[in-house]
Amino acid sequence: MASYVIQPRKTAKGETRYRCLVRSSTGSESKTFGKHQVAKEWGILRCAAIENEAITGNLRRVTIFELLNMFYEDKDLWAATGRSKRYVIKMLMDCDIASIHADQLRTSDIIEHCKNRRDAGTGPSTVYQDISFLRSVMKKAKPVWNINANWQVFDEAVPVLIDMKLVGKAQKRTRRPTNDELVRLREGLRNRMDNHGASIPFTDILDFSILSCMRIGEVCRIRWDDLNEENKTVLVRDRKDPRKKAGNHMIVPLLGKSFEIVMSQPRTDDRIFPYNERSVTAGFQRVRNALGISDLRYHDMRREGASRLFEAGYSIEEVAQVTGHRNLNILWQVYTQLYPHKLHDKFKTA
Structure with missing residues (x-):
């Protein structure tokens, strides 16, 4: 269990600085900030990261390609997958994003993938399928295969992708035959x-x-x-x-x-x-x-x-x-x- 404490200190010039000290079973670390709120946020983030490392320490580490391939070969999961999702997963295995380790996927990696898809002529609604299906597979990594995958990154990435108009909803289809x-x-x-x-x-x-x-x-x-x-x-x-x-x-x-x-x-x-x-x-x-x-x-x-x-x-x-x-x-x-x-x-x- 990690915890933090914030210690205010005066500098030689009389300014107040805030030292955040984080303690855990593996040791301690500290960092000093000019604002109390910034120090508090850093302490919360570091405690969460330390506890997450403790939880995921025994998890396997694989690339996104390997993870997608494991999903592909798992009949219990694959049999219940629709044709659209199957096609997208196979396509993702051939993309540059597949070479990244699942636990190191960053928002910038997702943005780059979406830009590459857009530049190839793919529409925003189809690109959104890429992101949705990849997130779905990565979310199964830990409970199904004991693999560490940073699926939480999509919570940060999707709003940015929407703002950049790289992903979006499909337009309403109105076509009827004459x-x-x-x-x-x-x-x-x-x-x-x-x-x-x-x-x-x-x-x-x-x-x-x-x-x-x-x-x-x-x-x-x-x-x-x-x-x-x-x-x-x-x-x-x-x-x-x-x-x-x-x-x-x-x-x-x-x-x-x-x-x-x-x-x-x-x-x-x-x-x-x-x-x-x-x-x-x-x-x-x-x-x-x-x-x-x-x-x-x-x-x-x-x-x-x-x-x-x-x-x-x-x-x-x-x-x-x-x-x-x-x-x-x-x-x-x-x-x-x-x-x-x-x-x-x-x-x-x-």
Whole structure:
């Protein structure tokens, strides 16, 4: 246990100086200051540092690269990691910051990394992911591997990075496909199915994704056993929820023609759409690129579906029952982009 005491002293010129004496089991040290508050702050910091050294004295010391690699090889941690985080962690292992020892990471090192990423054309929101995921791994270093890692440095670094505009939140995405784009996409996907002998029913999955507002991973995961034909609902298992990683099941209504699309699928597998989600999105991307449609992602179909429900007059609570959002504010701000001219149609039916 370290402690400190501050001793005021008069100089030959009559000025008051403050000597801070720090004592611990390993010895003592002192430093003199012109102000009492500065001496006090130094004493607090030195006591904390001495106690931290005593705690971490038996901890292992590795580079950030080694730490990231250990995380990568730990199946219990890696299996629960999403694709985005996996990609970022692999990328960080090739960056200059990976050569620094985890216990010696400084704010200046983090700033330099963020500047390098910015200069390479990476946006502030993506750079923020680097910092967030690196902090997450470093915070696990001591309890999981008995490794000393200075994860507390991020508390100091993040406000500075924000001030320097090196990191920031992602801009709200508002992209919706136009009717013309959807017509062209359906035609292009049909041609792909005919000309390439594709077994994936791209057009059915595209229309179902819009009507159900499901993520493509959820579409490819729903099962025949979870379908209630009488009520026209399906149980969607493990829906994405930041507060709950598993067991977040929801009964979702199959509105409009989505139920008909489901019933038209062959029952050759336990799943209704037994396809790899990456193959579905890859086919969509190839057709989209060939058509010259820019800045349109498959996930935008989810926004399109939610926006259509709002335009049709569904309440936010009803839309949330379809999309699976627990936070209604996120649903309204992120997953809706209403067309103002659609209000004329609603007014005519009022």
